[in-house]
Amino acid sequence: MSSSKDHGPLTPQTELVTSGRDTSAQKGFINPPIVRGSTVLYPTADDLHAHRGEFQYGRHGTPTTKALQEALMALEGPNCAGVGLAPSGVSAISTTLLAVLKADDHLLVIDSAYRPTRNFCDGVLRRYGVETTYFDPLIGAGIESLFKSNTRAVVVEAPGSQSFEMPDIPAIAKAAHAKGALVIDDNTWATPLYRRSLDQGVDISIQAATKYIGGHSDIMFGTISANAKTWPLIAEAIRMLGVCAGPDDVFLALRGLRTLSVRLAHHHRAGLEMAYWFANRPEVLRVIHPAIESDPGHAIWKRDFTGATGLFSVVLKPVSAKSVDAMLDALKLFGMGYSWGGFESLVIPFDCSSYRTATTWNPGGPALRFHIGLENTDDLKADLESGFAALKAAD
Numbered sequence: 001m002s003s004s005k006d007h008g009p010l011t012p013q014t015e016l017v018t019s020g021r022d023t024s025a026q027k028g029f030i031n032p033p034i035v036r037g038s039t040v041l042y043p044t045a046d047d048l049h050a051h052r053g054e055f056q057y058g059r060h061g062t063p064t065t066k067a068l069q070e071a072l073m074a075l076e077g078p079n080c081a082g083v084g085l086a087p088s089g090v091s092a093i094s095t096t097l098l099a100v101l102k103a104d105d106h107l108l109v110i111d112s113a114y115r116p117t118r119n120f121c122d123g124v125l126r127r128y129g130v131e132t133t134y135f136d137p138l139i140g141a142g143i144e145s146l147f148k149s150n151t152r153a154v155v156v157e158a159p160g161s162q163s164f165e166m167p168d169i170p171a172i173a174k175a176a177h178a179k180g181a182l183v184i185d186d187n188t189w190a191t192p193l194y195r196r197s198l199d200q201g202v203d204i205s206i207q208a209a210t211k212y213i214g215g216h217s218d219i220m221f222g223t224i225s226a227n228a229k230t231w232p233l234i235a236e237a238i239r240m241l242g243v244c245a246g247p248d249d250v251f252l253a254l255r256g257l258r259t260l261s262v263r264l265a266h267h268h269r270a271g272l273e274m275a276y277w278f279a280n281r282p283e284v285l286r287v288i289h290p291a292i293e294s295d296p297g298h299a300i301w302k303r304d305f306t307g308a309t310g311l312f313s314v315v316l317k318p319v320s321a322k323s324v325d326a327m328l329d330a331l332k333l334f335g336m337g338y339s340w341g342g343f344e345s346l347v348i349p350f351d352c353s354s355y356r357t358a359t360t361w362n363p364g365g366p367a368l369r370f371h372i373g374l375e376n377t378d379d380l381k382a383d384l385e386s387g388f389a390a391l392k393a394a395d
């Protein structure tokens with residue numbers, strides 16, 4: 001719990017700083033120790049027989065994991081009954097799906113889901129007898145017609161991976177609950193700071209904490225936040241599958257959480273500034289960022305989110321692949337690589353057409369996904385000016 005002092009309800013910004021800190025148990029230190037441990041000793045045979053003690057075995061929890069779980073629970077809000085920790089975002093997703101599904105179940109998955117989520121459904125889940133149907137991210141309440149008698153869960157993600165479609169999650173959740181199905185949300189883009197999905201009808205909210213929670217491109221980590229109805233399933237699956245995260249990564253995730261609000265405020269501001277800058281470039285056909293007014297998902301973003309982060313896509317006017325590569329090679333501040341959510345700016349070219357099945361990806365030109373980091377935006381614009389000059393020269 002947050003220190004020994006009593007206080008009233010706090011804003012999420014303050015909770016990020018104060019929660020999960022038991023300074024008296026830490027001999028006055030602000031941060032918990034990085035506890036490395038498997039065996040936990042019991043003082044007496046009676047304690048051993050009764051499994052008495054706050055911690056029983058390293059895989060089941062340590063003072064370090066407890067601090068992170070408490071801080072994440074405070075961030076998720078009152079609808080969160082428990083938080084599971086996983087060694088990666090993909091592990092958080094696969095653990096959740098294995099926790100709630102069984103053979104002969106049917107699963108609905110948003111067509112714009114993170115690609116490895118689809119791979120898990122089409123690979124492991126299919127082998128285990130679970131059928132997956134992909135649906136149009138913009139389906140809204142119309143999802144009702146896709147439910148079968150054995151539909152167990154719906155997987156959503158907002159906005160969509162790479163393509164940034166904005167689904168109406170409260171409407172999807174309402175339809176799912178009317179049919180007795182669970183709603184699982186990959187909330188990595190917004191984090192619980194900018195959208196508390198458990199307050200919007202979602203039963204299980206997943207974070208690839210590798211991204212903004214860690215925030216420094218130095219850990220792989222995943223979290224599973226569940227409501228009271230689903231937490232027993234998640235807790236059981238974590239135990240049975242032996243899912244646990246390394247102590248250094250647990251500590252770094254907690255450290256990242258402490259500065260999440262200032263980092264995200266910058267990503268929000270700088271991301272929007274860069275999105276508008278791209279929108280005014282002659283080389284750009286379209287910017288896909290739900291927080292800009294012209295975006296088709298803007299109304300939902302405004303209703304459901306309290307902020308935007310630094311990841312969005314840009315569609316260029318038709319130009320050769322060679323010219324796009326010349327632009328990418330000319331950039332010095334935008335690194336080329338997967339993942340995002342760290343302090344640095346990144347870019348990748350992408351084409352979703354081979355991994356969308358319920359919708360067609362046809363943006364009208366080459367697509368680039370940008371992550372706007374913590375650099376000065378004037379420096380980023382100057383770097384992109386050189387990139388666009390190289391693109392033009394190669395055309």
Ligand SMILES: *Cc1c(COP(=O)(O)O)cnc(C)c1O
Binds near residue numbers: 090208211222
């Ligand atoms: C990166 C990412 C993941 C996977 O996280 P890892 O930690 O890389 O396994 C899952 N979902 C989304 C939306 C992501 O961007």
